[in-house]
Amino acid sequence: MTSYILRRLIFLVFVLFGVSVLIFGLLMTFSPERRAAAYVTTPQQAENIPKLVEQYGLNKPFHVQYVRWVKEVAEGNLGWSLVAARPVAEAFWNYFPTTLELNLFASPLVIIVGIWLGTLSGVNRDTWLDHTTRIGAIIGWSLPTFLFALVLLMVFYGYFDLFQPGIISDKISLWVANNPDEFTRYTGMYSVDGILNGRLDVTLNAISHLVLPVLTQVIVVVALLMRVMRSGMIEEMNKDYVITAQAKGADSKTIYNKHAKRNAMIPVITVAGQLVALSMEGSIAVEVVFGRQGMGWWLAESATQLDMPVLMSVCMFIGVVFVLSNLIIDIMYAYIDPRIRLQ
Amino acid sequence: MRKILLPLIALCLMATTALAATSKDTFVFESYGTVRSLDPACAYDVVSHQRIMNIYESLIFFDGSATDKFVPVLATEVPTMENGGISDGGRTYTFKIRKGVKFHDGSELTPEDVAYSIKRHMICDQEGGPMWMMLEALVGVSTTRENNKPIPGIFEKIDKAVEVKGDTVVLHLPKPFPPLLAVMAYSYGGVVMDKEWSIANGCWDGDIRNAAKFNNPAFGAEPLHKIANGTGPFRMLKWEPSKEFIFERFDGYWGEKPALKTGIARYNKEWSSRKLALQNGDADRVMLDTQYLEEVEHMDGVTVTSVPQLSVSGALFCQNINPVGNPSIGSGKLDGEGIPTDFFSDIHVRRAFLHCFDSKMYAEDVWSNKVIMPSSPNAKGLPYQIDVPTYEFDMEKAAAEMKQAFGGKVWDKGFKMVITHNTGNAQREAAAHMLAENVMSLNPKFEIEVRNVDWKDYTVAYRKFMYPIFIIGWGADFPDPDNFLFTFMGSKGVYGKYMAYKNEECDRLLKEGRFEIDPAKRQKIYERIQNMWYEDAPGCMIYQKIDNFAYRSNVKGFVPHPMFDQEWENLSRIHKD
Numbered sequence: 001m002t003s004y005i006l007r008r009l010i011f012l013v014f015v016l017f018g019v020s021v022l023i024f025g026l027l028m029t030f031s032p033e034r035r036a037a038a039y040v041t042t043p044q045q046a047e048n049i050p051k052l053v054e055q056y057g058l059n060k061p062f063h064v065q066y067v068r069w070v071k072e073v074a075e076g077n078l079g080w081s082l083v084a085a086r087p088v089a090e091a092f093w094n095y096f097p098t099t100l101e102l103n104l105f106a107s108p109l110v111i112i113v114g115i116w117l118g119t120l121s122g123v124n125r126d127t128w129l130d131h132t133t134r135i136g137a138i139i140g141w142s143l144p145t146f147l148f149a150l151v152l153l154m155v156f157y158g159y160f161d162l163f164q165p166g167i168i169s170d171k172i173s174l175w176v177a178n179n180p181d182e183f184t185r186y187t188g189m190y191s192v193d194g195i196l197n198g199r200l201d202v203t204l205n206a207i208s209h210l211v212l213p214v215l216t217q218v219i220v221v222v223a224l225l226m227r228v229m230r231s232g233m234i235e236e237m238n239k240d241y242v243i244t245a246q247a248k249g250a251d252s253k254t255i256y257n258k259h260a261k262r263n264a265m266i267p268v269i270t271v272a273g274q275l276v277a278l279s280m281e282g283s284i285a286v287e288v289v290f291g292r293q294g295m296g297w298w299l300a301e302s303a304t305q306l307d308m309p310v311l312m313s314v315c316m317f318i319g320v321v322f323v324l325s326n327l328i329i330d331i332m333y334a335y336i337d338p339r340i341r342l343q
Numbered sequence: 344m345r346k347i348l349l350p351l352i353a354l355c356l357m358a359t360t361a362l363a364a365t366s367k368d369t370f371v372f373e374s375y376g377t378v379r380s381l382d383p384a385c386a387y388d389v390v391s392h393q394r395i396m397n398i399y400e401s402l403i404f405f406d407g408s409a410t411d412k413f414v415p416v417l418a419t420e421v422p423t424m425e426n427g428g429i430s431d432g433g434r435t436y437t438f439k440i441r442k443g444v445k446f447h448d449g450s451e452l453t454p455e456d457v458a459y460s461i462k463r464h465m466i467c468d469q470e471g472g473p474m475w476m477m478l479e480a481l482v483g484v485s486t487t488r489e490n491n492k493p494i495p496g497i498f499e500k501i502d503k504a505v506e507v508k509g510d511t512v513v514l515h516l517p518k519p520f521p522p523l524l525a526v527m528a529y530s531y532g533g534v535v536m537d538k539e540w541s542i543a544n545g546c547w548d549g550d551i552r553n554a555a556k557f558n559n560p561a562f563g564a565e566p567l568h569k570i571a572n573g574t575g576p577f578r579m580l581k582w583e584p585s586k587e588f589i590f591e592r593f594d595g596y597w598g599e600k601p602a603l604k605t606g607i608a609r610y611n612k613e614w615s616s617r618k619l620a621l622q623n624g625d626a627d628r629v630m631l632d633t634q635y636l637e638e639v640e641h642m643d644g645v646t647v648t649s650v651p652q653l654s655v656s657g658a659l660f661c662q663n664i665n666p667v668g669n670p671s672i673g674s675g676k677l678d679g680e681g682i683p684t685d686f687f688s689d690i691h692v693r694r695a696f697l698h699c700f701d702s703k704m705y706a707e708d709v710w711s712n713k714v715i716m717p718s719s720p721n722a723k724g725l726p727y728q729i730d731v732p733t734y735e736f737d738m739e740k741a742a743a744e745m746k747q748a749f750g751g752k753v754w755d756k757g758f759k760m761v762i763t764h765n766t767g768n769a770q771r772e773a774a775a776h777m778l779a780e781n782v783m784s785l786n787p788k789f790e791i792e793v794r795n796v797d798w799k800d801y802t803v804a805y806r807k808f809m810y811p812i813f814i815i816g817w818g819a820d821f822p823d824p825d826n827f828l829f830t831f832m833g834s835k836g837v838y839g840k841y842m843a844y845k846n847e848e849c850d851r852l853l854k855e856g857r858f859e860i861d862p863a864k865r866q867k868i869y870e871r872i873q874n875m876w877y878e879d880a881p882g883c884m885i886y887q888k889i890d891n892f893a894y895r896s897n898v899k900g901f902v903p904h905p906m907f908d909q910e911w912e913n914l915s916r917i918h919k920d
Binding site: 031041045047048049054055083084085094150153157158161164165170171173174177288290298305 | 365366369371377378379380387388470471473491559561562563564568569580581583584585586587589605607609610611612613615616619620622623625799800802803806807815816817818820837838
């Protein structure tokens with residue numbers, strides 16, 4: 001197992017090289033002037049585009065620019081983010097906790113609710129419960145995330161004046177800014193830092209700002225997981241070992257939970273792992289609608305503004321997350337299914 | 344599980360409701376503008392200027408809503424010919440520096456700080472930055488570099504142009520530059536920093552021999568990019584880029600103490616969320632784009648003030664189109680399948696297009712008449728502005744003009760071309776369609792397609808002469824006709840150049856107007872140039888922007904000004920009932 005993990009980690013280096021060449025190549029399809037225009041915000045500044053091309057060496061050959069970029073990354077310089085108005089590495093540690101916080105709350109809920117609903121639906125196949133759950137899942141999956149987020153915002157914030165968008169209230173934000181000695185940003189996540197600093201009000205305030213984004217994320221993502229789990233359960237329920245157990249008069253709960261559910265979980269783990277990895281780049285719509293400046297928001301803004309250093313770095317980060325999540329999934333497979341372990 | 348969840352939700356609800364709505368001494372502004380830099384020498388956008396101008400101060404500032412009247416700030420009086428502040432035929436400006444002014448770090452303002460600041464800004468002169476204005480005024484060139492190297496002797500010239508004399512600072516100009524006070528009233532050149540603090544934080548060390556080392560800092564590497572120390576009524580408490588900027592009242596301020604203790608500029612790109620924040624009182628003001636005006640106009644507890652801006656947009660005709668790989672001109676010939684590269688050099692074509700633009704209907708349908716229709720690039724509100732004749736919407740006249748174009752060939756052969764606008768600008772898109780459809784209705788042989796291009800690509804392509812017509816706008820750097828008329832009509836102007844528009848009389852008058860200090864003579868010059876816009880018909884002015892400022896009704900003290908668009912907010916004037 002250890003050698004397998006090591007092999008996969010070495011493989012990661014090649015993946016990252018491939019990703020970087022691919023992304024760099026794609027960005028190089030834009031003309032040097034177009035890339036220099038990323039620095040231009042007003043027509044007045046457009047006059048200086050040729051000088052910017054020269055200054056940043058944007059007219060140099062592909063390999064020269066790529067090698068320079070790799071060299072700088074190796075020295076720890078990921079470049080300057082136009083969107084974030086600060087170095088990429090610094091901006092990353094500012095935006096990442098916001099997305100992580102959202103997913104720390106949303107991902108367990110997605111997995112728990114997805115498995116629970118999927119099991120319920122599969123076990124009670126073709127009953128009203130199954131139909132209702134499936135219709136709900138189809139609606140959740142089909143509805144554009146931004147629309148769902150907007151509806152929640154209109155209803156809760158617009159009509160009931162509850163769950164203000166943003167990351168934290170102005171009052172708490174001001175208090176933190178005014179009292180840097182009394183509140184340490186250990187993780188960058190207010191919900192966690194509130195507990196670590198012994199400030200429950202900060203944690204609760206942060207959670208209140210998370211309710212709607214988490215709800216949106218869960219409802220939109222859970223549908224896929226639920227459907228996979230339902231299919232898995234139905235498949236397992238029709239297998240001989242379940243039928244035999246039922247014929248022997250075994251307890252239904254034991255059959256579902258101890259046997260069928262465990263086997264049905266294998267495809268679920270794959271999907272769940274991928275979903276969590278996907279979520280790490282942030283749900284763009286959720287972050288934009290609810291005013292949470294996280295990785296998804298940053299990536300979207302950077303893509304529209306051709307913020308090259310950010311696109312490169314975030315894509316590399318996503319590559320790492322995917323490879324590592326796949327590795328974790330494979331290890332979990334081995335844990336759940338002894339046949340895989342033996343192979 | 345239920346035992347934990349329900350109380351937690353209840354607590355969250357309490358946490359939300361208890362902390363909603365802003366307090367009386369706090370002002371929250373939600374917008375989608377981002378700060379590029381806090382370094383006064385490099386910032387060249389309204390968002391950055393808003394932050395800078397609430398923290399730093401200039402020697403003078405605009406008087407209320409006026410664009411040509413000023414009040415003293417860090418100077419004790421505004422220099423004029425009458426008080427001797429402007430002398431030597433407009434070549435010398437003397438500013439008496441206020442005493443007893445403290446910087447946020449506690450040090451006291453001296454004339455030395457003022458002189459250092461003005462010199463340092465010009466020495467910095469970042470590529471694409473705003474320092475061309477001060478450089479043109481004080482040393483007669485718009486940049487400190489040529490071929491990416493400092494111009495020999497340029498820094499010595501800067502050094503000599505600014506002088507400390509007792510408790511005054513004297514500026515020596517090579518030529519009279521009438522807009523100088525307007526330039527200095529903004530953050531471009533007049534913002535004053537603490538010399539010692541600046542040097543300690545990596546700015547120019549004060550020795551002119553070392554100036555080259557501090558010239559053209561890399562983007563994002565400006566020494567004062569994220570720190571600030573001014574004399575203004577507010578200091579920076581916190582800046583999280585693209586999240587929020589918090590101002591805190593500076594209790595050692597020399598002037599009248601602001602009513603607000605805190606100002607928060609919060610980033611929020613999503614309109615629905617901004618609107619709800621305004622509705623619920625969680626924001627005292629939000630950025631309101633014109634298309635959403637109707638949603639807010641009648642909102643309870645909200646007051647909207649419309650402010651015409653010094654910002655005009657026009658559909659500009661390019662008289663020398665680039666034919667290389669250009670999909671906008673079809674065959675590139677007058678054969679019915681395209682247009683020749685000099686299509687718009689024929690004044691009949693230009694006049695025909697102008698007669699096809701129904702400005703009245705455009706203002707009604709697209710802007711609900713909440714717009715100004717300019718008659719020339721000299722926006723309403725600028726000095727010396729006059730209403731010049733415009734080409735009325737008349738399809739018969741348009742047809743008659745088109746029949747004369749290229750000796751009648753245009754009418755006989757027809758043409759195909761593309762009108763381009765930048766993606767996402769609905770008002771420009773509507774203008775392009777209106778123009779295209781009306782021109783096409785003249786003759787079935789006329790075919791015009793409307794295309795949109797991303798703003799960044801657009802910026803690059805019009806500068807390569809790729810568009811037969813490019814629709815673009817200009818906002819004031821300083822409130823003076825020179826900034827607009829030279830831009831649109833000068834053969835070396837930012838747009839005039841790419842329209843390939845050249846009129847020698849116009850160029851001569853623009854040059855004379857720039858340096859003329861006699862208001863009566865300037866009036867005459869600029870009147871003539873504005874009339875030339877009608878005579879030469881180099882483009883079609885389509886609108887002058889009106890920004891709508893949406894405040895909660897309990898917010899008082901807003902002073903509208905045409906230089907300051909929606910991203911602007913002067914916190915020292917704001918108070919809440």
